[in-house]
Amino acid sequence: MRKLYVILSSVLLILSGCNMRVLDPKSQTAKGQSFLIQFSFALMMIVFTTVIVLFIWFVWKYRQTEENKHRIPEDEKGNRFFEITWTVLPIILLAVLAVPTIKITYEISASSSATPPNAVHIDVTAQQFSWTFEYQNGVVQTSELVIPKDRPVVFHLNSDDVIHSFWVPKLGGKMDVIPGKERRLIVTPDEIGTYQGKCAEFCGKEHSLMRFETIVKTQEDYKQWIQKMKRKTE
Amino acid sequence: MTFYLFDRSFYIASDVLLAYITVILSGAAIFYLITKADKWPTIKKYVTTTHHRKIGVLYLLSATLFFIRAGIEALIIRVQLAVPENDWWVFQGDKFNEAFTTHGTIMIFFVAMPLLIGLMNVAVPLQIGARDMAFPYMNAVSFWLFLAGAILVNMSFFMTASPNAGWTAYAPLSISTYTPEAGNDYYVFGLQVSGIGTILAAINMIVTIVRHRAPGMKLTRMPLFPWSTLITSFLILIAFPVLTIALYILMFDRMFGTQFFTGEAGSPIYWQHLFWIFGHPEVYIIILPAFGIFSDIISTFSKKRVFGYTSMVIAITIIGLLGFMVWVHHMFTVGLGPLVNTVFAITTMLIAVPTGIKIFNWLFTMRKGLIQLTTPMLFSLGFIPTFVVGGVTGVMLSVAAADMQYHDSYFVVAHFHYTMIGGTVLGAFAGIYYWFPKMFGIKLKETLGKWHFWLFVIGFHITFFPMHLAGLNGMPRRVYTYLPKDDVFIYNFVSTIGAFLMGLGTLAFIWNIYQSFKNPDYTGNDPWDGRTLEWAVPSPAPEHPFQPMPLVKTIDPLWEAKRNRGGKLPEAESARSAPIDVTSWQPIGLAGMMMVFSLAFIYHQTWLQIIAGIGVLSFFVIRNLTDEHVRVAREEENE
Ligand code: HEM
Ligand SMILES: [Cu+2]
Ligand SMILES: [Cu+2]
Numbered sequence: 001m002r003k004l005y006v007i008l009s010s011v012l013l014i015l016s017g018c019n020m021r022v023l024d025p026k027s028q029t030a031k032g033q034s035f036l037i038q039f040s041f042a043l044m045m046i047v048f049t050t051v052i053v054l055f056i057w058f059v060w061k062y063r064q065t066e067e068n069k070h071r072i073p074e075d076e077k078g079n080r081f082f083e084i085t086w087t088v089l090p091i092i093l094l095a096v097l098a099v100p101t102i103k104i105t106y107e108i109s110a111s112s113s114a115t116p117p118n119a120v121h122i123d124v125t126a127q128q129f130s131w132t133f134e135y136q137n138g139v140v141q142t143s144e145l146v147i148p149k150d151r152p153v154v155f156h157l158n159s160d161d162v163i164h165s166f167w168v169p170k171l172g173g174k175m176d177v178i179p180g181k182e183r184r185l186i187v188t189p190d191e192i193g194t195y196q197g198k199c200a201e202f203c204g205k206e207h208s209l210m211r212f213e214t215i216v217k218t219q220e221d222y223k224q225w226i227q228k229m230k231r232k233t234e
Numbered sequence: 235m236t237f238y239l240f241d242r243s244f245y246i247a248s249d250v251l252l253a254y255i256t257v258i259l260s261g262a263a264i265f266y267l268i269t270k271a272d273k274w275p276t277i278k279k280y281v282t283t284t285h286h287r288k289i290g291v292l293y294l295l296s297a298t299l300f301f302i303r304a305g306i307e308a309l310i311i312r313v314q315l316a317v318p319e320n321d322w323w324v325f326q327g328d329k330f331n332e333a334f335t336t337h338g339t340i341m342i343f344f345v346a347m348p349l350l351i352g353l354m355n356v357a358v359p360l361q362i363g364a365r366d367m368a369f370p371y372m373n374a375v376s377f378w379l380f381l382a383g384a385i386l387v388n389m390s391f392f393m394t395a396s397p398n399a400g401w402t403a404y405a406p407l408s409i410s411t412y413t414p415e416a417g418n419d420y421y422v423f424g425l426q427v428s429g430i431g432t433i434l435a436a437i438n439m440i441v442t443i444v445r446h447r448a449p450g451m452k453l454t455r456m457p458l459f460p461w462s463t464l465i466t467s468f469l470i471l472i473a474f475p476v477l478t479i480a481l482y483i484l485m486f487d488r489m490f491g492t493q494f495f496t497g498e499a500g501s502p503i504y505w506q507h508l509f510w511i512f513g514h515p516e517v518y519i520i521i522l523p524a525f526g527i528f529s530d531i532i533s534t535f536s537k538k539r540v541f542g543y544t545s546m547v548i549a550i551t552i553i554g555l556l557g558f559m560v561w562v563h564h565m566f567t568v569g570l571g572p573l574v575n576t577v578f579a580i581t582t583m584l585i586a587v588p589t590g591i592k593i594f595n596w597l598f599t600m601r602k603g604l605i606q607l608t609t610p611m612l613f614s615l616g617f618i619p620t621f622v623v624g625g626v627t628g629v630m631l632s633v634a635a636a637d638m639q640y641h642d643s644y645f646v647v648a649h650f651h652y653t654m655i656g657g658t659v660l661g662a663f664a665g666i667y668y669w670f671p672k673m674f675g676i677k678l679k680e681t682l683g684k685w686h687f688w689l690f691v692i693g694f695h696i697t698f699f700p701m702h703l704a705g706l707n708g709m710p711r712r713v714y715t716y717l718p719k720d721d722v723f724i725y726n727f728v729s730t731i732g733a734f735l736m737g738l739g740t741l742a743f744i745w746n747i748y749q750s751f752k753n754p755d756y757t758g759n760d761p762w763d764g765r766t767l768e769w770a771v772p773s774p775a776p777e778h779p780f781q782p783m784p785l786v787k788t789i790d791p792l793w794e795a796k797r798n799r800g801g802k803l804p805e806a807e808s809a810r811s812a813p814i815d816v817t818s819w820q821p822i823g824l825a826g827m828m829m830v831f832s833l834a835f836i837y838h839q840t841w842l843q844i845i846a847g848i849g850v851l852s853f854f855v856i857r858n859l860t861d862e863h864v865r866v867a868r869e870e871e872n873e
Contacts, residue, residue, distance in 0.1 A: 020706040022639045036636040037706075044626035051593060051622050058600045059615060062536070063607065072797075073603045078542035078595075086594040087545075087587060094583045097633065102576045105635040109572040128412075162407040163502060165567060165642065169708040173638020176567050178502060179406065183569045196720070200567075200642045200710045202400050204407060205327045208713035 021169040026191045026216070029172035032104040043097055047090070108173075116152040119186070123156045126164035126177045126199065129206040139229040143212045148222035149192050157183040165201035168214050174200045189216040249324055250394055257392075282817040284370035286355045287775050289377050291673055293352030294666065296381055297345050298744075303388065304340040305740060307333045309733055312697075316730040318718045330714035331398045332417070336391065338401030339421065342520070343428060344384040346654065349662035350523040351380075351435055354463045356775075357669050358439065360768035361457050361530075363448025363780050365812035368441040371821070371862070376435040378825030383428025386832055390420035397421035400712060402513070403484070405495035405505040410488045416836050419488060423832035426481050427825075429474050436470035439463055446813075448767065449806035450786035457766045457789075458540060461547055462526030465554045466519050472558070473515035480508035489835070503568060510561035518557040521653065522550055524661025525592060528614045531664055532596050534764055535611040536603030539790055542595040549588035549595075556585045566637045575634040582632035589625055593618065608762070609683030613664035616691045617656060624652030627702070642712075644722075645705025651698045660691075663743070671761050675774040676754040682746035686739050693735025700725035700732075765793035770803055777815060782806070816862045824853040 023038070025031040122145070123134040133141045147153045157166055159179040166185065167174035170193075175185040199210035217225060268274060280288055310333050314325040325333060355373070359366055367373045390396045395416040399408040408418050443464045447456065484505070486492040493500045533540040540546060562570065562578035596618065605611070627649040631637050640646055663686070670678050704725040709716060716722055760769040770792050771779040784803035788794045795803045827849040834842035 020703065021708040022706045030639075033636050033639050036633050037630065037639065040630045040633050040636065044629055047590070048622060048626050051597070052619060054594075054597050055615075055618055058597055059605060062600055062603050063605045068604060071604055073536070073538045076538060076541065076602065078545070079598070082594070082598065083542050083545050083591070087591055090587050090590045094586060094629075097629070098580055098583060101579055101633045101635065105576050105579065106572045108635050108638075109575075162412055163404060167708075167710070169639065173635065174567050174641060175638075176569060178568070179496075180498075180501075196708060198708065198710050202331075202404070202407070202642075202712040204412060205331065207331075208715050 021196070024170060025172075026170045026193065026195065027172055027187045027189050029108055029187050030170060032108060033173055036100060036104055039100060040097055043093055047093070115154060116186070119152040119154045120148060121154045121156065122147070123158070124166060124177070125158050125160060126166070126203075126210075127160035128162065128204050129199075129210040131166075131197070131199075131210070131212045135226060135229075137226065137230050139226060139233060141229075145197060145212055145214045146222065146225055147189060147214065147216055148219045149189055149216050151219065152186050152188045155185045155187075157185060162203050163201050164199045164203050164210070166197070167200040168195050168197040170195040171214065176201055192216045192218055247324055247329070247394065249329070250392065253391065279817075281822055282819055284366075284374045284816055284818065284821075285777060286359050286367045286370070286373060287673060289373050290352045290355030290357075292377055293348040293355060293380070294673075296384065297348040297352060297662075300340050300344040300348075300384060300388070302740070304337045304345060305737065307337040307340075309737055311337065312730040312733040314714055315716075315726045317727065318716050318720070318723050320715060326714050328398055331400075331712070332391075332396035334712055335397045335400050335421075336387065339387060339397065339425075340384075341654075342401060342516070343425060344380075344387065346520040346658045346662075347432065348380060348384075349665075350466075350520060350658070351376075351432070353527065353662065353665040353669065354439060354459075354523060356673055357665070357768055358460050358463050359442060359446070360672065360771060360775055360779060361766050362443060362446065362451055362460050363767050363784055363786065364442055364446035365778060365780065365810075366815060367438050368446055368813055369438050370813050370815055371818065371857075372434055373438055374818070374821035375824060376431040376438065378821045379431030379434070379828060380428045382825040382829040382832075383424045383426070383431065386420055386427065386829060387424035390417055390424075393420075395420065402509055403505075404509075405484065405487070405502040408484060408488075408505075409496060411496070419485075419836040422481050422485050422488065423836060426478065426485075427828050427832055429478055429481070431825075432470055433474050433478075436467035436474070439467040440471070443467075446810060448780065448784055448786050449808070449810070451791075454544075455786055455789045455791075457526075458529035458543075458546055458550075459523070459526035462522040462529075462550050465550050466522045469515045469519050469522070469554055469557065473512045473519065476508060477512040477516075480505065480512065483508075485835075489838075503565075506565055506568065507561070510564045511558075514561040514564065515554075515557045517650075517653070518553060521657045522553065524617075524658045524665075525550065527661045527665040527668070528596065528617055529592075529599075530766065531610050531614045531668055532599050533790075534668075534762055535606045535608060535614075536600045537606075537763070538599055538603040539765070539793075540595065541598040541601075542591075543789065545591055546595055549591045552588045553585060556581060556588075560585065563632055563634075563637070566634045567641050572634075579632050579634040583629060586625065586629050593622060593625075608667075609678070609680055609687060610664045610668035610762075612684065612687045613660045613667065616687060617660045617664070620652060620656030620660065620691070620694070624649055624656050627652065640705060642710055643705035644701040644709045644711055644725075647711050648698050648701035648705065651694075651701075655694055655698075663687075663690075668762070669768075670750075671757045671773040672768055672775050674751075675756060675772075676750055677757050677761055678746050678750045679755070682742055682749060686742040686746060688739075689742055690736055690739030693732045693737075693739055696732025697729050697736060698732070700728045704729075760792075763796075765790035767791060767803075770795075778812075783808075783810070814862050814866055818860075820853060820857060820860070824850065827853065 023034050025034045121136050125132040131143055133145050157175060157177040159177045161179060164177040165174045166177055171187045171189055175183055177183060193216055195214040197212040197214045199207060268277065280292060283289060310325055314320055314322050314330060397417040397420055399413055399418055403418060403421060406412060443460055483494045487495050495502050495505045529540050529546060560578055560582045562574060563582045566575050631640055631649060667678050667683055704722045707722050709720065709722045757773055759772055767784065783806040785806040787804060791803060795801055827846055831846035831850055834846050
């Protein structure tokens, strides 16, 4: 029964096309990235369509048939005008793409270097093959990350052994976790829910199992939760 | 699987056991068949040869064998990933990691590279009117060193110690602290030894192209395959030494306790820079020759010269140059800062421009031509849309901020297979069908070729298209399992079906080779109505192909001769001095000794290191004493 459900829901998913985690952003960072993905895709579809149309047209029109098989095509060296066209147009297209690329790349990394005043700080430690999250008040969690909605969360990423990568697709792109060098990542979730988190850099035997859940709660719920956890540890 | 012998228990994984049985049985069968058909003299001829065509065939043959091995691994990967939470055979955890590591390593270094270098060996000297490669002896050394490295990487599996840190071998995972087994030592030495062979091959190509072109063949009249070979060889000459150094340092970290990639002063990021300064040019090293092949084939089967020859040459050159300026696009998530990331994003985007120029030039070569859908042409036509998909996803990946989502996900796996299979592998198949007559004097069967093409290409898209979607839905690469709630099951399932179609396509290819030798279709000099010099010489190409030496006055000299001179090429007054062909056991001996030397390091046997080291050096002495140039010079004096 469960198998059937899996199959059915997957077929629906392939039909609906979107709903992809990366294209279903729940933070400002992820929204920027999702926009870039769709924008670059749209631009690239122009290129793709042009090539495919020319390709089908030429192959169809100039294929060898019984009638024309003795024809010797005319010699043709090239064509300045055409060649300049397909050099200049792509450059313009790429310039159009480069502008938001630069802008959003800078935005994402600027937001990760300044520390907002009301931020929640979490020390993330990656080790083969699990994640530990330590909150400022001493609460320690394994494989489950709880964060508040609408407040910037500063992740301080550290590794105990090899390189890992911290990735919650719905909250934004990944950041490598490198031994001996702290990396920071800031995201501000803007919707409550439970999102998948994964290690995205191959790190050894059980890399596939190095996953965690990210639970985004309202600020109220988050406060209650962290106090409850605090009491538990005491 | 554990079994008992003399009161001792031995453990051997069942996949390794099965591989032993298969290899021993098929080895025995091949031995028997060779003996029965009395083919040992032929084998000896190939083993001791220094002739470019035979060495090319050896490259292609070994590449095909390794393609089968790494292809089986691809199927294993796909079976394990076919359904969520799969527990198939032994391929979870380390076994799976070993499978994708050797799949990737072998496909890049021991399939893509030798397929292209093999075709260069077969075709380039003939296309430029050379008698042979500039250094025939060194050419044999290149091949046998490549094979020695390939055998090292392949034998690790039989020693139950496959490399398991990915083909990129990122430190510190590849350091002995985290992977103490011999596997990654095999990786280091295998790539190191074959890398020397590749560098020598590049030098050989450069000298051949610069020094041995037929009279009148200016660089501006040279066909595009030799052109891309020339540029590629320069890329190899610059990029491979970086790999050599990286591997050398890694070897020190693994074996002699240095700390280049760990600790206070060292950093794992150094490895990534070194690896990708090599690694990105490497992907152009394996695509540019394929571009050259497509240019020649599309022009031949459109019966038109290639459109925009000059811009084609400029485009390959620019791609080659830019190829060295983009390596950080593999490191956007390392945290190098927005300036670095955007600079490298822009340089990466720029590569799309010359690539686009080439695509349009190919399209316009066909325009107003007469397109013949032969098998080599079909592979070239299949390449265009496929490679364009890989190209546009490449531009999407170059958008630094967006790449933080794609990086290390299945989206990337889809992208690089679209370029490497859509480009390199289709190009190699096209080239093999096209130049097969020059190698063996027979054509491959057209009907089976078409089966091969359609099964392989349709299978390819079914396999790899869904991977884009799996990646966008958050599936990381290099995982051996996923959960039903990840919603990536259907993509993976479809992908696995496609992989088996590709397998069928490959079987059709192998069956085609068998059938073509069994019922040979002998061809004359010029089976495809070709345009360039290689079609002016007999098939298979003889040891002394150009007698008399042609004088080249245009691009496409043979085509011009067929149109205006009744097929007779103008003759040059003086021939070029020709390289001396010899037969020698030394190249294979040297490579064998290098292999022993490497094994002595992998298993820390100091005494054997010393003996094998002396052995290797002694080959240099022997070579100096037996140099054929001295002999030939004496003979000439005595005359
Ligand atoms: C013939 C059909 C092929 C199939 C079905 C296939 C399938 C795959 C799959 C599923 C992966 C991802 C493994 C993972 O991330 O867990 C992979 C990785 C890879 N493949 Fe292929 N592949 C094929 C051919 C090739 C070819 C021809 C090349 C190169 C010329 C190639 C180069 C690579 C590389 C470099 C990797 C990355 C390995 C790594 O992550 O270390 N593959 N392949
Ligand atoms: Cu991991
Ligand atoms: Cu690259």
